Amino acid sequence: MKKFLALGALALGYSIAATASLAEDWTPPGPITMHIAFPPGGGSDSQGRLIAEELETRYGWTITPQNTPGKAGLIMAKEMQGAPTDGTVFGLGISEALDYGMADGTAGMTPDDVTPIVTTTLAEVAFVVPASKGWKTFDDFVAAAMAGEPMRVGAITPKIADVTYLMGKEAGIEMNITMVQGGRGMLNALYAGDLDAGFVAGAHSRGVEAGELVELVSGMSRPLSLTPDAPLLADLGVPFNLDIYFMYFGPKDMDGAAQAKLAQSISEIVLDDTTKAGALLEANFGGAEAISGEALQAFIDASFVSAKDLMQAASE
């Protein structure tokens, strides 16, 4: 985690240095609408609202948070099309909206139709099962699937559903993949016994610490914090990962000074764990990761290409 934080900080430093003078001069020309691509109330919504609150406190800006949930952030991206580019409209979503969400072309958008601003954290994505099942490793899960009924596995986004499908295909097991509403919906279904397993993006941490849930696979390109011995997707023969960042983006052709100032100020807030937003990210997501500028653009470009490959692989 520290290595990644350092990388994030480096990237931040780079981008700040490049645009510091630009950012210094910028103040919003009016009240800001901050879209939040999640329904009200959960950890993701709180993250956006706490960042908005801290921006208001630090800079005296007026920010109205507005929930624009749906389709893993695509609805929010659509909503921002044609919005003012002066920095008064931007939103918090997940990187999946820009890669997998736009990769098949049905959205009528590409990542070039938005302006990426800054990431706040990388979701700790893990393949999780209830401890009551008795499966300690992914091999146990596969053995149980081969011995009995098809496993019922939840997915909270379409990208996760595709990766889950490929994971099952590689392991030679049948899984009935079911879409569920967010991390809370997934946990409820796992605890109720409606589902056998599923990838969860951080909401499961307390359950794992309490011994109620077990992490079997890391969905990220790096090991899990709580179960570092769990295999990566690559170890299971799946050449994709679920590196999903929470990130801010704005409408296409956003004013460069606004983009730089927002990236700088949001980074400072999320990396400071004395702020409410920083503390929340530390508690719920294992800490902040602020990537902006060219590093962020490079990540999005690579993810977009990878998402097209993932769709192709999942449709075969």
Next chain:
Amino acid sequence: MQPLDYIAAGIQAVIFGPAAFELLGVPVPLTLVMVFAGVVTGILVGATPGLAGPMAMAISLPILISFFGYNVEALLPVLGFLIGIMKGATLGGAVPAILFNTPGTPDAYMTTLDGYPLTKKGQSRKALKVAHLSSVSGDTFSDIALFVCAPFVALMVERHLDFPEKTALLILSLSFIAAVIGGSPGKGLISVALGLIAVFIGGGEDFYPRLSLGTDALAGGFSIMTAILGVLIVGAVLKEYEDLWHRSNLSGTCERIVDNGDQRLTRAEILRIAPYIGQSSIVGTIIGALPGIGTTLAAALGYQLGRARHERRRPEGAPAFGEGAIEGVAATEAANSSVSGSNLIPVLGLGIPGNAAAVFIILATDSIGGFTPGPSVFRFSESVVNTELVLVFGLFTAMLFANLVNWTFGGAFMRAATVMVRAPKRTLLPVVLLLTFTAVYAQEPSMESLWFTLGFGILGYLMRKVDMSPLPFVIAFVLGGSLENSARQAFSATGGDPYFLFSSWISIFFLAGSVVTVVLALRQKRTDSTQA
């Protein structure tokens, strides 16, 4: 955490939660202040003809949310206020019924039958005392039933119902509501269908927004607040305006009330009405636990059972039901008040609202987030704190406090609320309309939302014109998303089985139940019309 720890944590969440202010250096819990304010508002609203508890809940919810914000800490104060209104309104509804023969709420109609004759005999204060005692007793009994039953219902659902059964249960609930609300199953089904069509606009799994006719305005779908406030409140106000147009009267033309004789409620009288209160409380609680049936039937049934009992045991010379018997007031008020607590059993146990008040409890939790009513709430997790369960016990604490307020100050507030009966509708209706649009705009600051609200208001008005209850529409709108999700999940989890609804005996039973409910209601309706 053990169950007792959860109960303690719930109480502490209320008592040691955020403070509203300090009184002599002692912090006064915000949730308790909100419950108190809610009860007072509820009594005043209930006492005002033309207004009703759900109306006040609908208007206050968006305003409260914009004031308290979207965080878990806001849940208990907001829910406390709404619960307070719900409880206060039932109490307040008796005031105009007893004093002026004009029921403030539809379920208080039966109260007029004995309450008003008592007033004419100069016994209005005694009648109000009987109503107060009966109403609060019934309410408290119902709450206890809720506290005991909701966790068991939830645990049973959690244990026995899978995705297909949950889908079938939602279908059963919607059929039941369509069949029993409003007296016409056909109109009920149309109302449910309209609600489902409205909620399915703009949603779906595909990127292209469903049923939006290619317009941006419909792409995001209708927000729940515009639909519900429009149909329930704006529709009701438009209908009231039409009635006013026809009648050109004011609701405040009240005669002078003169009391004479002893107005105290003696111990002997309390003992005399106690069995009626007990009987009606049980009836109301059972009816309240069934989604959709509501307080009016509870009041009617409680009154009928009370009358049968009274006929058997009436002493020589004592007034019969309908002639100013205090037992009549007691039977009605206990029955209609004991619906409110048990109405929350399906809300907390299943996540299914049974009446308009319960809709706003679900709406509050949906809007604020952090708490999803349903079976998973009652997971008594020992190693990790289930914060939703703590909130439930916090809510129960708030309900008990609301009862305490009703017991102690309720009587005095009822007497004070008599002033509301004189409020002319011509003044009230524009105020309600203004507050409604303000509430919608506070939640969604766009002109679109106001137009949608007006559109739904016209729909609500037209539904009332053709005697179609708007409540099935509202409940279908609230449950439509869950129905679609659970059906999709059941379809996927069964490996794409198109007959997933017939995959288990429980879901077949629920489906058969939904057909039988509608058929029985249709036959009943036909029999009634033949007799008429």
